[in-house]
Amino acid sequence: MSDLFTPLSLRGTEIPNRVMVSPMCQYSCQPVGLATEWHRVHLGSRAVGGAGIVMSEAAAVEPRGRISPNDLGIWSRAHADALAPITGFVRSQGSVPAIQLAHAGRKASTYPPADGYGPVHGDDGWTPVGPTDEPWPHDEPLATEALDQAGIEGVIDAFREAAEFALEAGFEIAEVHGAHGYLLHEFYSPVTNAREDDYGGDFGGRTRLVREVTAAVREVWPDEKPVFVRLSATDWLPDRESWTVDDTVRLAGDLAEIGADLIDVSAGGVHPDQGLPDTGPHYQTPLAEAVREANDVAVGAVGKITTPEGADEVIRNGRADLAIVGREHLRDPYFTLHAADALGRMDDARVPVQYRRGF
Ligand SMILES: Cc1cc2nc3c(=O)[nH]c(=O)nc-3n(C[C@H](O)[C@H](O)[C@H](O)COP(=O)(O)O)c2cc1C
Known part of the structure; x- marks a missing residue:
């Protein structure tokens, strides 16, 4: 039986324990998309704290894929160079450095939470892209562009190139951000995808982009290193046609076949009408459990896991692998x-060793 301190081996990567730092935007990049001393201290101290995997915040694969003007980016060598000392330090502490590759889709060009989340209009903002030109329903929505075939190919290329830069930066794990109502989720959810071409319509059409992006990342990510995919397991919109847990179970199987090694099971974010359930302790763990039970793929559970005993229980009872x-x-x-x-x-x-006298 595994527990919180049982190492996990995925492909050739040894993860020393089952704790992962969840990706969390820091809205602290200066200039555009570049990691700073903040990221070094923030991610570095979680490695000092012993987490098995230290995952970066969402790193945009292209400038218009940033959620806010201050988001992390990974679309050039300069971005990789800024991250390289951080991955080196995280590894020196025995943790595995991981990066979340992201595209904000129609939820791009917004102010950070401290400035109210609203849309950034004018020169500091940019035009978001999505499956259709239907904008995110801000009070004053941003004009949004529907991606055409060439635009979709550009996005897939951007994820592939970002993975190459991430590899140069020294990351061991690449996670495709396919959750929270950002671009890939906007494509697979019927709430936001009304396309009539090969990237819309039925389950196969709507999930095509997340599958093709995962395949593109897998193509350049070395065989011995794991690829994770974060999904929203449900849209929390039971009263309308929306993305469900059954859909997630099916998609997880498809992604595993493409070479995804772990499904990071989150939920929600595609529409402000969502009805959140009681967000008490471990509220999303049953979603991870459902994906794990039905598939031969590792899963991560996330959502209000806050205690050592609770985290250990998730692993001991086989509800998730992380x-x-x-x-x-x-x-x-x-x-x-x-x-x-x-x-x-x-x-x-x-x-x-520097801290042993404190423990
Ligand atoms: C400050 C903050 C920033 C976040 N940024 C991201 C992000 O970049 N990518 C992502 O997938 N989730 C992001 N999330 C969601 C978290 O990764 C996590 O899924 C969520 O907070 C629930 O887990 P928790 O209850 O342990 O905090 C963020 C959450 C917080 C609080």
Whole structure:
């Protein structure tokens, strides 16, 4: 039986424990898309804290794929160079550096949460793209462009090239961001995809873009390194035609065949009308469980996993292969070391030599 401190081997990559730092935007890049000292300290301290995988925030594969003007990017060598010292440091602490490759689609060009999430109009903003020209329903929506065939091919190429830059930067795991109402989710959800070409219509058409993007990343990502895909397992819109858990179970199987090694199971984000369930502890873990039960692919559970005992339970009971911890890592960069202490597993933890007298 596995537990929180059982290493996980995916392809040739050894992950020392089952805790992953969930991707979390820091809205702190200056100039455009470049990682800063903030990212080095933020990601570095979670590696010092012992997490098995330290995942970057959403890194845009092209400038118009940023959510906000301050998002991280990975569309050039300069972006890779800015990230390289961070991956080196994360690895030096025994953690596995991972990057989330993202495109914000029609949810692009917005202000960071601290500035109210609203659309950025004018010179500081840009034109979002989506499956159709239907904009995200802001109070003052941004004119949005529907991607044509050439535009779709451009997006797939951008993901492929971003993966190449990520590899140069030293990342071990690439995660395709296919969740939260951003571009890939906008294509697979019937709520946002009304296309009538090969990238719309039935399940096969709507999921084509996320499958082709995953295949493109897999193509350039080395065989011995894992590829993850984050999906929204449900649109939380049960009263209309929308994306469901059954759809996710099916798509996870298709992605595994293409070479995805782990499905990171999140939910929601495609439309503001969504009806969130009770977002209590582990509220999304049953979604991960459903994907894991039906498929021969590793899964990660995310959503209000905040305690050592809770994270351990998810792994021990075979509900998921990774416990993905977001906001608790903002409160406690040393979550994994504290979990080892609470669970009596300090022998399996990696306390940096500089800190041993503190533990
Ligand atoms: C500040 C912040 C930024 C986030 N940025 C991202 C992101 O870049 N990519 C992503 O997939 N999810 C993002 N999320 C969602 C988290 O990764 C996670 O799925 C969510 O917070 C639920 O997990 P938690 O309850 O452990 O925080 C973000 C969440 C927060 C709080």
